[in-house]
Structures are given as C-alpha cells and as structure tokens.
Amino acid sequence: MFFSFEQEGDQGVNVLKQHLQSTIFTLLERGASQHKIHELTGVDRKTIRRYQAIYESQQAVGANSPTTAPTGVAEPAGARIPPPQAPPSPRPPAPARAAPVKPFDFARSASEPHREWIEQQVRLQRNAQAIYQDLVDQFGFTASYDSVKRFVRALRHVDPEQFDRLAFIVGEESQVDYGEGAPTLDPKTGRYRKPRLFVMTLRYSRRSFRRVVWKSSKQVWAQLHEEAFRYFGGSTQYVVLDNLREGVITPDLYEPEINRLYAAMLEHYGVVADPARVRDPNRKGTVEHAIKHTQDTALKGRRFESIEAQNEFLMHWEENWAARRIHGSARRQVQAMFQEEKPHLQALPLTGFRYFKEVVRTVNDDTTVSIDRSNYAARPAPIGSLVCVRVYDTTLEIRDRRTQELLRTHPRHTEPGSLELPESERPFNPSRQTSLALASAGDIGPRAKALCQHLFDAEGRVGHRGMWGIVALAKKYPTWLVEQACDHALRHHLYRYRQVRAVVERLFEQALERLDRAPQLALPLTQEHALIRPAAEYGALFNAGAQHSAGTHPSTTGETE
Incomplete structure (x- = not known):
C-alpha cells in the first residue's frame, strides 16, 4: 500500500494527509504499538514516531489544562487532537532541565520492563531466540518474538576493533611487502600484465622504496632488500615482513623458520627479521598503507611499455610527491623526517652480500661430496651423513645440516671430474672392487691394467670411478683401441x-677415416681355380638329378616301371 504526501505551505515540512493523521492518532489512543500502526497504515515508523511525540505532548498539555473535556464526552480523534498544518514559526526555548529525547524513548517496547535482565543476557552473547524463550518460561512473557528481537537489536552494538598505535625510534624498524604494480607490457607474450610491486617503508619517517619485478624468488627478494x-x-x-615463502619457510608464532639465504643477507647488513603473525597484516600497517597509496595515487589508470619505465616513474613520484607530502598523523613532511632519521641508520658494509645456492648432499664412502660432477672433501662429516653445501661463484662451503657450522671451504672447480681431496685424507685400503676393476682392466690389455693400477696408487678408493670408466670404454669401442689409448696416456x-676417453674417441675417428680412404680393389673374373670344378661334372650332376626325379614320379601316360 502506498500513500501520497502533501507539502505544507512554505515551511518545507512533509505531513500526512488528514485521514492518515486521524488514523494514527486513533490507534495511538487505543494503545497500538508503532509496529502495529506501520502494518495497518504502511506509514514509515519514523513518521509514526514523530506523530506519537505530538500526540503525547498534546496529551500532557490537555491533562494540565483546566478546560479538559468531560470524560463521558466523545469527540472525534481528528477534532480532539487537530494535527498541526504548519509548525509555529518561532520555536520556544527548551526548558533548562529538559533532557534530550532519544528516538528509542518514543517506542515503548513490551520488553522494556525486563531491560536489565535482557542486557545481562546480551552481554553473555546470547541470541534473541534464547532470550525470548527464557522470558516466556521465567517471566510469563506474552508479547511476540519480533518484539524481543527488535529490542535486542537496539541493545546490541559492536565495538569497533581497537588497534594500538605503535611508536618507534629513528632507524629502528622498516616494513616490507609485495603488492601489484600497474599493467606493463610483457616482452615475452606481448600482452599487458601486472608485475609484483616491492615496497620497503621506514617506520619512523614513512619514506619508501618501490620497485616492480616480473618474478620473485628467494634471491630476488633478498636483492630488493x-x-x-x-x-x-x-x-x-629490524625488518617486519609477511610470512611469504621468499622470507619465511615455516610460519610459527614463537619460532618462525627464516629462509637461510634471506637470513644470511640480513645478517650481513646487521638486520633482524621480525615476521608478523599469521593473518595479522595490521602489524605492518605502514607498508600496507604505502602500497595502497602507491596503487591508488601513483599507478591508478596508468600503463607502461616496460618494467624499466615503471620503475623510473616510481622513483620520480617518490622523490617529487610522496617524499614531500605532509603525513596525516605525524603532521610533518616525510622528507624532513627522513633527514632526521637517516643519520641513525646502520652503516652499510664495504662489500655487498655474496649470493649462493644451497643444496643437500650425502657424504660418499670416500669422504667426499659430489657437486656439478666434481668431488670435494667433506671431513669431519661422517660417511653417509647429510651436509649442506653453499655453492658460490668461485668457492663453496660445506656446513653441518643441523647447526649450520662451517666444516670445509674449497675453491669451486668448473671442469667436471675434478677432485679436491688432500693426500692425507685419501683412503688407500684395497677392496674387492679394486681387485675386480684391475682384473677387468687386465682383460683389455697390460697397458690398461697398468693405467688403472696407477690410478689406484695415486688416488686410492677415489680412483675407483676412473678405473671403472676405463673398463667401460671396452664395451663401446674395440679393446685394441682402448689398449692403445691407455698406452698413449701412460x-x-x-x-x-676423461682424457683417456678423449684419446679413444680420437683413435676411433681416425680408424673410420682410414677405412673411408682405403681404395676398393676390383678383382678379375677367372674360369680356372682350384675351387672351381669342370663344367662336365656340373652337367653330370644335373643329369643324375633329372633321372632320379623321373624314376620316382609316375609318367604322364599312366605307365609305371
């Protein structure tokens, strides 16, 4: 049901039509609730509340007036309480002791007598249905459930989440995180896509460093720092970070496991990682706000043709706009606070961090570990144990896997097959494998056996690999070539x-070339040779065969011999 409204005079006040006003006053006189009046008339409850206030005020005036109508006289509701067609122009001043009227005071709920008990139940986090059931059982409540539900909804309010405002001294903390950059042309696909936006923000001055990259990894994450x-x-x-895989291997409230490459880089610069709690981004709210500020202000609606162009723009925007702004809560310029903070930052080391690749290897029975087809001594790590190997550009470090204690440092070999094992650490005890390898080399030839014996005498059990490699060459190439190559090697x-194998391959290629260059001799045809019989003997053999065939098969005439 819809009702029209008429605007009264020049006062700009919307009032109901006369019949609706009379209906509302009549229902109020009969004690109907605002909810019931709304269901019957369709008038908004705020409008009903306004007319209820007018009704109550006039009732109070009528009760104090000496000209009150007799009780037995019945008057129409509209005549008894004429609705004001226009509010009085000058509003009288409010009484000095009059309290402000709350909207909820106009609506007298049936649950009002039980307010104190209902408030206790609401503080216990009980829902309206449970409160209504207890009201009926314990207090004989006769009103509807909707009345209780509305009353509980008015009482229940949600307190806003409270956050502590943290304060930090100059140079104490920085915060880092990833976001999304602006769409950038990908040179590989030719399409626009969003790169990853790295932001580091100094907590005291709010000065930020911004850089976009296509892909992230443990090393890229550390290099951006x-x-x-x-x-x-x-x-x-300190640096506060999220629990992303590039920085934190295992998130934990008490002992998070930091990625070793990232931890080593921070240790090189004297920085301590402080991961935020899981699903608690407000701990690093400064960098979260910096990322949103960058996306909404600097990058919103922009496109870039290259990743370099976007990084150049971000640097320009930081220097000319972000650093010169007045921070909202600090009420100071970011650049001025940064100039105050910069002398308190820790000095950078003279050299940059040396990046490495960490792998896990098992110590072989010759006390070495294999890296890129080369072997390196791993003592004092026991045989069969697992060790961590950090591979740098020119060196490598062997560390204990559990404590990360440094065990050995070796120069890194680039040629496969290299061995980094001191003479004093080489085991020279012969084994059954030694005897078997020497016996197999003896089957090739004496020079091959002599070469294998020399390998064992020089390297011990480490030389077993080379010995078996020489023996295996005889399975692919002729033994005389392998023997000749061993003689050349000695x-x-x-x-x-690998040197012996190269010699064998070269000798094999030379043998093939000689075969290709060898002349093909044309042998003359001859009619007389010791292996060639006379033609008469071949004729007699053919006749004997023909007679034998004729004697064993019936003739075409049907006669038999």
Missing part, C-alpha cells in the same frame, strides 16, 4: 678418465 638499503643509505635494526702422463 639490498637495493632498498643502498637507496636509504643505511639499514634499520706415455704422456694422462691419468684422468
């Missing part, structure tokens, strides 16, 4: 398997 430290001219004492002091 280094670039940020160099950009600021120093490092903070004469020229070539004691590595």
Whole structure:
C-alpha cells in the first residue's frame, strides 16, 4: 500500500494527509504499538514516531489544562487532537532541565520492563531466540518474538576493533611487502600484465622504496632488500615482513623458520627479521598503507611499455610527491623526517652480500661430496651423513645440516671430474672392487691394467670411478683401441678418465677415416681355380638329378616301371 504526501505551505515540512493523521492518532489512543500502526497504515515508523511525540505532548498539555473535556464526552480523534498544518514559526526555548529525547524513548517496547535482565543476557552473547524463550518460561512473557528481537537489536552494538598505535625510534624498524604494480607490457607474450610491486617503508619517517619485478624468488627478494638499503643509505635494526615463502619457510608464532639465504643477507647488513603473525597484516600497517597509496595515487589508470619505465616513474613520484607530502598523523613532511632519521641508520658494509645456492648432499664412502660432477672433501662429516653445501661463484662451503657450522671451504672447480681431496685424507685400503676393476682392466690389455693400477696408487678408493670408466670404454669401442689409448696416456702422463676417453674417441675417428680412404680393389673374373670344378661334372650332376626325379614320379601316360 502506498500513500501520497502533501507539502505544507512554505515551511518545507512533509505531513500526512488528514485521514492518515486521524488514523494514527486513533490507534495511538487505543494503545497500538508503532509496529502495529506501520502494518495497518504502511506509514514509515519514523513518521509514526514523530506523530506519537505530538500526540503525547498534546496529551500532557490537555491533562494540565483546566478546560479538559468531560470524560463521558466523545469527540472525534481528528477534532480532539487537530494535527498541526504548519509548525509555529518561532520555536520556544527548551526548558533548562529538559533532557534530550532519544528516538528509542518514543517506542515503548513490551520488553522494556525486563531491560536489565535482557542486557545481562546480551552481554553473555546470547541470541534473541534464547532470550525470548527464557522470558516466556521465567517471566510469563506474552508479547511476540519480533518484539524481543527488535529490542535486542537496539541493545546490541559492536565495538569497533581497537588497534594500538605503535611508536618507534629513528632507524629502528622498516616494513616490507609485495603488492601489484600497474599493467606493463610483457616482452615475452606481448600482452599487458601486472608485475609484483616491492615496497620497503621506514617506520619512523614513512619514506619508501618501490620497485616492480616480473618474478620473485628467494634471491630476488633478498636483492630488493639490498637495493632498498643502498637507496636509504643505511639499514634499520629490524625488518617486519609477511610470512611469504621468499622470507619465511615455516610460519610459527614463537619460532618462525627464516629462509637461510634471506637470513644470511640480513645478517650481513646487521638486520633482524621480525615476521608478523599469521593473518595479522595490521602489524605492518605502514607498508600496507604505502602500497595502497602507491596503487591508488601513483599507478591508478596508468600503463607502461616496460618494467624499466615503471620503475623510473616510481622513483620520480617518490622523490617529487610522496617524499614531500605532509603525513596525516605525524603532521610533518616525510622528507624532513627522513633527514632526521637517516643519520641513525646502520652503516652499510664495504662489500655487498655474496649470493649462493644451497643444496643437500650425502657424504660418499670416500669422504667426499659430489657437486656439478666434481668431488670435494667433506671431513669431519661422517660417511653417509647429510651436509649442506653453499655453492658460490668461485668457492663453496660445506656446513653441518643441523647447526649450520662451517666444516670445509674449497675453491669451486668448473671442469667436471675434478677432485679436491688432500693426500692425507685419501683412503688407500684395497677392496674387492679394486681387485675386480684391475682384473677387468687386465682383460683389455697390460697397458690398461697398468693405467688403472696407477690410478689406484695415486688416488686410492677415489680412483675407483676412473678405473671403472676405463673398463667401460671396452664395451663401446674395440679393446685394441682402448689398449692403445691407455698406452698413449701412460706415455704422456694422462691419468684422468676423461682424457683417456678423449684419446679413444680420437683413435676411433681416425680408424673410420682410414677405412673411408682405403681404395676398393676390383678383382678379375677367372674360369680356372682350384675351387672351381669342370663344367662336365656340373652337367653330370644335373643329369643324375633329372633321372632320379623321373624314376620316382609316375609318367604322364599312366605307365609305371
């Protein structure tokens, strides 16, 4: 049901039509609730509340008036309480002791007598249905459930979530996180896509470093930190990060496991990682706000043709706009606070961090570990144990897997088959494998056995690999070629398997070339030779065969011999 409204005079006040006003006053006189009047008339409850206030005020005036109508006289509701067609122009001043009227005071709920008990139940987090059931059982409540539900909804309010405002000293903390950059043309696909936006923000001054990258990894994550430290001219004492895989291997409230490459980089710069709790991004709200500010202000609606162009724009925007803004809560310029904080940042080391690749290896029975087809001594790590190997550009480190204690450092070999094992650590005890390898080499030839014996005498059990490699060459190439290659290796002091294999391959290619260059001799045809019988003997053999065939098969005439 819809009702029309008429605008009264020049006062700009919307009032109901006369019949609706009379209906509302009549229902109020009979004690109907606002909810019941709304169901019957369709008038908004705020409008009903306004007319209820008018009704109550006029009732109070009529009760104090000496000209009150007699009780037995019945008057129409509209005549008894004429609705004001226009409010009085000058509003009388409110009484000095009059309290402000709350909207809820106009609506007298049936649950009002039980307010105190209902408030206790609401504080216990009980729902309206349970409160209604107890009202009926314990207090004989006769009103409807909807009345209780509305009353509980008015009482229940949700307190806003409270956050502590943290304060930090200069140079104490920085916060880092990833976001999404602006759409950028990908050179590989030719399409626009959003790169990853790295942001590091100094907690005290709110100065930020921003960089976009296509892909992230453990090393990229650490390198971005280094670039940020160099950009600021120093490092903070702590860095707060999210629990992403590039920084935290295992999130934990008490003992999070930090990625070793990332932890080593931070240790190089004297920084301590402080991961935020899981699903608690407000701990690093400064960098969260910096990312949103970058996306909404600097990058919103922009496209870039290259990743370099976007990084150049971000640097320009930081220097010319973000750093010169007045921070909302601090009420100071970001650049001015950064100039105050910069002398308190930790000094950068003279050299940058050396990045490495960490792998896990098992110590072989010759006390070495294999890295890129080369072997390196791993003592004092026991045989069969697992060790961590950090592979740098020119060196490698062997560390205990559990404590990360440094065990050995070796120069890194680039040629496969290299061995880094001191003479004093080489085991020279012969085994059954030694005897078997020497016996197999003896089957090839004496020079092959002599070469294998020399490998064992020089390297011990480590030389078993080279010995078996030489023996295996005889399975692919002729034995005389392998023997010839071993003789060449002994004469020229070539004691590595790969060198012997190269000699065998070269000799094999030379043999094939000689076969290709060998002339093909044309043999003359001859009629007389010791292996060639006379033609008469071949004729007699053919006749004997024909007679034998004629004697064993019936003739075509049907006669038999």
